Amino acid sequence: MGRTNNLSWGITVPRTDIADLWQEELNEDETQYFVDGEWKDLSIRKERIRIKGEPALELKIRTTHRGPVFDFKTLQFNAGLLFGGRIPDMR
DSSP states (O other), X not given: OEEOSSOEEOOSSTTOOOOOOOOOOBOTXXXXXXXXXXXXXXXXXXXXXXXXXXXXXXXXXXXXXXXXXXXXXXXXXXXXXXXXXXXXXXX
């Protein structure tokens, strides 16, 4: 799957269903999510990814107690990797 001069790695059984998706309701400024009848703060951290020959990519990672938050378009774009083809319409 990948290698460097000193390390290589692989993957076995890559299509095992070991993840669940939750549809979260976010507030207008996307800093809180609604769960168990109340609004809770998202955990938000910034990540900076350096790309050779390109400006660094700045990401804001939002997380609930269930895991990271992805927008629907990102899930649709990566559906082949995540779901073996296409994602069901969650609207």
